[in-house]
């Protein structure tokens with residue numbers, strides 16, 4: 146009655162699966178949903194199912210600290226992350242869904258002489274790549290972050306790498322916006338449907354087996370982040386990925402005190418303030434492989450201890466909650482957008498601790514790879530074969546805190 150009276154409709158349909166689709170995307174996180182969206186928008190491919198074992202956005206996409214930036218070092222990275230950041234600028238209009246993109250500015254603190262050299266190098270590289278970043282001296286930095294303590298006894302603030310158009314977005318809304326747009330194109334988003342096996346024949350994908358039965362497909366995109374190794378194993382190949390927990394926490398909400406994002410990579414902590422007033426704090430990954438999605442007490446201590454010298458005000462805050470997500474780490478801290486040893490199977494993973502910022506660019510590039518069967522310029526350098534050929538795209542510095 147409400148729907149008839151108000152014209153109100155569900156944000157996205159929740160159909161039972163058909164017998165087969167042209168393309169199946171496994172994983173309804175941001176990357177999977179964006180891949181489906183740009184398959185429809187850029188290539189007119191809408192006979193697509195996005196299969197999700199839990200609820201859409203319930204993985205890392207709904208668990209991250211929402212930092213968006215493109216201040217990476219290598220040319221292929223800068224191209225991909227800046228494509229993503231530029232798509233974020235108008236994504237609310239594109240999806241007709243307010244994803245609350247907030248280009249509030251992002252600073253990576255230099256707290257050692259090495260970081261001064263490293264970040265200035267990044268600024269020079271970014272300026273050659275068309276990515277707008279700049280170096281701030283301590284006084285310029287203090288003007289943007291009044292609560293910061295520049296004179297910490299162990300790690301004084303010596304300056305910072307600043308990206309004015311870096312910032313944050315509402316992570317749930319990114320997933321919801323893409324999901325609604327996919328559903329409006331007639332795609333099927335099938336939640337609570339776990340992929341339990343992959344059928345191949347003569348080296349070509351044929352179907353996936355799921356908790357809702359067998360579903361046939363011509364092409365299969367594996368986009369499951371921390372679970373990528375398991376899906377690959379179902380299809381008969383391996384990935385150079387390690388899955389570890391990355392944790393974060395938020396404080397009790399307080400009055401506005403910080404309107405930029407600050408990352409302190411030497412001490413392994415980063416912080417921003419959410420629109421609700423919480424201080425959103427993240428740190429390094431667990432030092433061992435695991436698939437937990439919970440927070441652990443020692444990380445709260447390690448991360449807050451790391452930040453407290455630079456932000457003394459957090460010593461008086463209470464923690465509201467903490468959580469974790471399972472991130473998929475590659476050896477060079479760069480993603481994998483690639484064909485695989487099985488015909489018709491493609492993989493998009495390895496975003497590790499920094500894939501939220503890449504979602505629109507990743508979906509754009511992955512849709513081109515799946516539609517054409519070969520990578521376009523954005524994905525060309527991120528194939529699986531780079532590990533065999535030793536063509537690493539080392540972003541261990543740009544990846545941020547201990548990751």
Ligand SMILES: Cc1cc2nc3c(=O)[nH]c(=O)nc-3n(C[C@H](O)[C@H](O)[C@H](O)COP(=O)(O)OP(=O)(O)OC[C@H]3O[C@@H](n4cnc5c(N)ncnc54)[C@H](O)[C@@H]3O)c2cc1C
Pocket residue numbers: 171172173174175176177196197198199200201202203204205206207208209210211212213338339340341368369370371372376391392393427468469470471472494496497498499500501502503
């Ligand atoms: C605590 C934390 C903080 C972070 N902070 C940032 C940040 O500030 N900025 C940034 O850029 N990045 C950040 N990241 C990283 C970012 O969240 C991820 O890289 C990104 O969200 C990955 O998106 P995805 O769509 O690939 O994966 P996910 O969102 O995890 O989606 C994968 C989906 O696949 C589903 N799936 C898995 N196995 C199966 C199966 N067998 N069958 C069906 N479905 C399956 C899962 O349920 C999941 O929903 C952070 C991550 C964490 C955990």
Ligand SMILES: CSCC(=O)[O-]
Pocket residue numbers: 210212213214427498499500502544545546
């Ligand atoms: C989790 S670190 C956030 C980032 O990569 O900007």
